[in-house]
Amino acid sequence: MSDLLTFHFDVDGDDFTSAGQASVQIKKNLRQLGIAPDTIRRVSIAMYEGEINMVIHAGGGEADVTVSETYIEIVLKDQGPGIANIEQAMQEGFSTAPDAIRSLGFGAGMGLPNMKRYTDYMNIESEVGVGTTITMRVNI
Amino acid sequence: MNNYEHSVYLDVQKCIGCTTCLRHCPTQAIRIKDGHAVINERRCIDCGECIKICPKKAKKAVCNKLQDMDGFKWKIALPAPTLYGQFENMDDVDYILDGLLKIGFDDVFEVSTAAELVSAYTRIYLKRKDIKKPVISSACPVVLRLICLRFPSLTDNIIPMLPPMEIAAMMARDKAKAEHPELSDEDIGVCFISPCPAKASYVKNGFGSYKSRVDKVISISDIYFQLINAMEHTDNIKSLSKSGMIGIGWASSGGEATALFNDAYLAADGIDNVNRVLDQIENDNIPPLEYIELNACTGGCVGGVLTMQNPFIAKAKLQTLRRYLPVSQNFIPKEQEGEVPADYFFSEMPTYYPISRLSASMSESMRMMSEIQTLRKELPGIDCGACGAPTCQAFAEDVVKGNANLSDCTIMYRSQLLEYLSSKDDTSDGK
Ligand SMILES: Nc1ncnc2c1ncn2[C@@H]1O[C@H](COP(=O)(O)OP(=O)(O)OP(=O)(O)O)[C@@H](O)[C@H]1O
Ligand code: SF4
Ligand code: SF4
Ligand SMILES: [Mg+2]
Numbered sequence: 001m002s003d004l005l006t007f008h009f010d011v012d013g014d015d016f017t018s019a020g021q022a023s024v025q026i027k028k029n030l031r032q033l034g035i036a037p038d039t040i041r042r043v044s045i046a047m048y049e050g051e052i053n054m055v056i057h058a059g060g061g062e063a064d065v066t067v068s069e070t071y072i073e074i075v076l077k078d079q080g081p082g083i084a085n086i087e088q089a090m091q092e093g094f095s096t097a098p099d100a101i102r103s104l105g106f107g108a109g110m111g112l113p114n115m116k117r118y119t120d121y122m123n124i125e126s127e128v129g130v131g132t133t134i135t136m137r138v139n140i
Numbered sequence: 141m142n143n144y145e146h147s148v149y150l151d152v153q154k155c156i157g158c159t160t161c162l163r164h165c166p167t168q169a170i171r172i173k174d175g176h177a178v179i180n181e182r183r184c185i186d187c188g189e190c191i192k193i194c195p196k197k198a199k200k201a202v203c204n205k206l207q208d209m210d211g212f213k214w215k216i217a218l219p220a221p222t223l224y225g226q227f228e229n230m231d232d233v234d235y236i237l238d239g240l241l242k243i244g245f246d247d248v249f250e251v252s253t254a255a256e257l258v259s260a261y262t263r264i265y266l267k268r269k270d271i272k273k274p275v276i277s278s279a280c281p282v283v284l285r286l287i288c289l290r291f292p293s294l295t296d297n298i299i300p301m302l303p304p305m306e307i308a309a310m311m312a313r314d315k316a317k318a319e320h321p322e323l324s325d326e327d328i329g330v331c332f333i334s335p336c337p338a339k340a341s342y343v344k345n346g347f348g349s350y351k352s353r354v355d356k357v358i359s360i361s362d363i364y365f366q367l368i369n370a371m372e373h374t375d376n377i378k379s380l381s382k383s384g385m386i387g388i389g390w391a392s393s394g395g396e397a398t399a400l401f402n403d404a405y406l407a408a409d410g411i412d413n414v415n416r417v418l419d420q421i422e423n424d425n426i427p428p429l430e431y432i433e434l435n436a437c438t439g440g441c442v443g444g445v446l447t448m449q450n451p452f453i454a455k456a457k458l459q460t461l462r463r464y465l466p467v468s469q470n471f472i473p474k475e476q477e478g479e480v481p482a483d484y485f486f487s488e489m490p491t492y493y494p495i496s497r498l499s500a501s502m503s504e505s506m507r508m509m510s511e512i513q514t515l516r517k518e519l520p521g522i523d524c525g526a527c528g529a530p531t532c533q534a535f536a537e538d539v540v541k542g543n544a545n546l547s548d549c550t551i552m553y554r555s556q557l558l559e560y561l562s563s564k565d566d567t568s569d570g571k
Contacts, residue, residue, distance in 0.1 A: 005506050005513075024419055032537075033505045034497040037292030041422055048423040069502055105427060114424070 005033075005067040011051050011076075013060020022063050023048035033067065035140065042118040043072050043138050049111040050076040050134055056101055057081070058132060071120075074136045082128040090116065090124075144285075145344045147201050147337035148186050150177050154198035159525040161190040161199060166411045167289070171538070172528035182495050185285040186338040187411055187436050188445035201337035201446060204356040206244060206363060212329025212355070214320065216312045217245040218305065221252040221383070221391035222335040222441045223360055224461055225454035227368070233381040233388075233461065239371035243363065245331070248380060249312035252387030255304035256470035259386050259399035261480045265301060266400065266430055272297050274406075274421065274429040277396060278486075279303045281342035282436035283414055291418045292492035297432075300486050302350075304390065305332055305339065307484065309353035331356040333363065335444025336437065348488035359446035384468040392455045393440035397433040407433040409440050498541070512536045520551045 007029060009022035027044045035043075047063065054061040058080020066073040083089045090112050097107030116122050121137040155176040162170050162177075169183035170190060177190075177198070191199040209215045217240040224233055237248045266275060276297045278284060287294050302310075309330045316328050332354045334340060340357040389395030393409035406429055408417045414434045420426050437443035439451030447454065498505040512533075519532040527548040529535035538544035547553045 003503065003506060005510055020419075020423070020425075023423065027419070027422070028496070029509065031290075031292075031494065031496045032498050033509060034494060034500070034502055037492055041293040045423050048425060067506065069506070 003068070007065040007067075009063040009065075011054050011060050011063055013055050013058065016055060019052055019055040020048055022051050026065055030067070030072070035072075039072070039138060039140060043074065046115045046118045046136050046138070047074055049115050050074065050136070052106065053111050054078045054080070056097060056106060061131075068140075070140055072138045072140065074119075074134075074138075076134045076136075077131070078133075079131040082130055082132055083124065083126040084128050086124050086126060144181060144184075145341065146179070146181055146184055146186055147203065147340040147344070148179065148184060148188060148191060149200055149202060150179060151198045151200055152176050154196045155194075156196055156198075158195065159528075161194055162525050162528075162530040164189050164193045165530070166415065167286075168530050168534055170530070171544075172525075183289070185282050185289065185436075186336075186341045187282045188337050189411060191337070191445045201340065201359065203334065203337070203340050203359045203362060203446070204331070206358060206366070208356050208358075209244070209329050209331055213327035214247070214316055214323050214329065215245045216316060216328065216330050217248045217333060218251050218308050218312060218330060218354065219248060219333045220305070220335050220339075220360070220441060221250070221255070221388045221458070222444060222447060222454065223333055224388060225391060225442055225458040226360060226364065226448045227371075227457070230457065230461060232377070233383065234377045234379055235371050235373060236367070237380040238377055239367045240333075242370040242372075243366050247312070247316065249308050249315065250381060250383050250387070251304050251308045251332070252383035252390060253470050254308035254311060254387075255390040255396075256384060256387040256399075256468045257472060258301060258304050258307055258484075259396070259468075260470075260472045261301065261484055262299065262431075263400055263402075264477070265299065265480055266402065274426070274432045275299045276421075276432045277434060279390070279396060279433075280435050280437075280441075281338040281347075282336075282411070283434045284342075284347065284490075285338075286411075286414065286436070287418065288490050288493050289495050290415075291422055292494075293422055294418060295489060295492060297421070298489065300489055301480065301484050302486060306353055310483065313353065329355045331358055334359055335441045335447045337446060338436070347486060348490040350486045350488065360444075361446050361448055364448050382469050384466045384470070385462045386468045387470070388458055388462050388465070391440060391458055392442050392451075393435050394433065395440065397431055400431055402430050404428065404430040405433065406431075407435075409435040409443070410438040411436045498537075508540050511540045515539060515546075518552070519549060524550075526550050 012018055023044045026047055027040055030040045058078035061078030064075045088094055092113045093109040095107045095109035101107055119136040120139045123135045126132040157172050157175040159172055167183045167185055169180045171178050240248045278299050312330055313328055334357045343352040343354045343357050346352050386399040394407040397405040397407040408414055414436055442454040443451035498508045516533055516536040521532050523531045527535045529538055539546055
């Protein structure tokens with residue numbers, strides 16, 4: 001047995017009302033592990049933004065969180081449309097969110113920039129028509 | 141916070157161990173052990189949800205009785221504005237205040253008058269540049285405790301200003317001493333007339349190192365009939381009430397926030413909504429807001445478990461009562477308009493108390509959590525409650541923490557038993 005803990009979540013793309021549940025759950029788990037409050041906050045924000053993106057832009061996906069004694073890693077994987085221009089997507093304010101979603105308060109184009117800001121490492125792999133995988137790490 | 145004295149307790153005689161309350165406790169503080177409910181004191185936030193839901197009325201609140209005031213020479217009643225919404229055909233608060241004097245109090249000091257000052261000072265406080273936004277109200281003690289137990293990163297969003305009940309107690313004492321210089325501090329007894337058990341716990345425990353200035357807490361439901369009998373609808377009633385619309389508005393959800401004359405607020409009520417809003421604030425997923433009013437009870441304090449009226453009816457009654465009142469009847473002195481006086485603040489804010497932590501060591505916590513994950517997969521996952529825990533996940537945690545036995549799960553027990561019997565069969569076959 002390795003001493004890594006893993007958590008897996010299916011992020012349902014059809015049920016917008018349940019979006020954000022995985023990040024609430026991971027927050028509970030990290031509290032049980034005694035992780036520092038500020039670290040928990042950073043992880044849960046990054047996770048939340050990524051989870052919402054998968055629901056809004058990619059029709060759902062999967063989230064895997066790995067906890068070691070020195071870092072927390074979040075991998076978000078979807079089979080959505082992919083991101084054609086990652087550099088552009090990373091810019092604050094860039095968004096392709098549809099109007100219906102904007103009226104709910106999303107679509108400010110702040111999700112990806114926030115994920116970058118709150119984590120120590122972030123990598124986006126994306127292919128148009130195939131999907132997107134985002135890996136983030138927060139050091140403990 | 142470790143030795144927190146609670147006001148919600150269980151009457152073991154009445155509890156039949158039906159498991160109804162298990163699922164309704166927002167902090168999963170309840171387990172069924174030896175046929176009856178047991179409350180985990182470290183987790184309980186005194187929200188009163190279990191009192192509301194128990195079909196056997198086995199969950200109760202400990203509050204003071206009117207006789208507990210007997211030891212004081214000068215007895216002051218501090219009615220919560222919620223009290224005003226509990227009566228039929230009530231068009232003047234003075235009848236209620238006069239009733240309180242008739243049942244034995246020497247003076248009354250309305251919490252709603254202090255609430256108007258708290259509103260005024262909060263408007264000033266929000267202009268400060270050095271504070272963390274959104275500012276979260278400190279009025280609901282259940283919310284305060286919930287934040288300290290579950291939302292560590294939000295403890296410094298709580299407004300460090302004392303809630304209206306405390307300001308009222310402070311002002312009531314000063315008034316008594318000014319009018320009756322012969323009274324000593326010990327002679328004066330301040331009694332809050334409360335809509336909920338959480339206020340009683342708050343008075344017993346204080347907040348951080350702050351000690352409450354309220355001496356006793358009596359529930360609205362406890363003095364209700366005595367008060368009704370004492371209330372007289374006569375014409376020559378003394379004019380006692382000094383509350384305006386704002387002060388009385390504090391009794392229901394939204395009243396506190398709207399009194400800030402600031403559009404950037406949110407008011408949420410009901411413990412589930414409160415939990416969700418706090419989660420969202422922690423995720424930075426709210427529009428830029430100045431102020432967050434949170435009430436654990438549905439509808440605000442009018443939804444408190446120790447009240448007599450349905451919260452929505454109480455709210456409607458309060459609206460009628462407020463209709464012809466001035467917006468506010470309490471104003472801060474001109475010379476103080478720039479800043480909030482020092483005695484309006486808590487002496488110290490409490491800090492995060494990590495109740496859910498599995499172990500003090502991270503590697504041990506990780507080992508335990510992986511054990512919990514493995515065990516959770518073996519459990520049936522139907523959250524039946526028969527083991528005495530609210531969910532299979534909670535049961536797995538209890539077992540790994542050593543607080544429950546795997547055989548408490550009837551389904552696991554059955555399969556263990558079958559396994560055992562078949563192994564028995566094997567040996568007897570071999571004979
Ligand atoms: N998983 C994804 N699959 C496909 N496209 C994505 C994905 N995540 C983000 N994008 C694209 O990147 C853009 C920027 O994402 P970002 O999260 O920063 O903003 P947003 O989701 O549009 O708005 P906000 O997060 O502020 O609500 C999105 O509008 C979308 O076009
Ligand atoms: S609801 Fe809870 S306290 Fe009431 S009888 Fe059932 S188990 Fe006992
Ligand atoms: S008062 Fe609230 S927190 Fe305490 S045991 Fe009852 S439901 Fe749970
Ligand atoms: Mg986004």
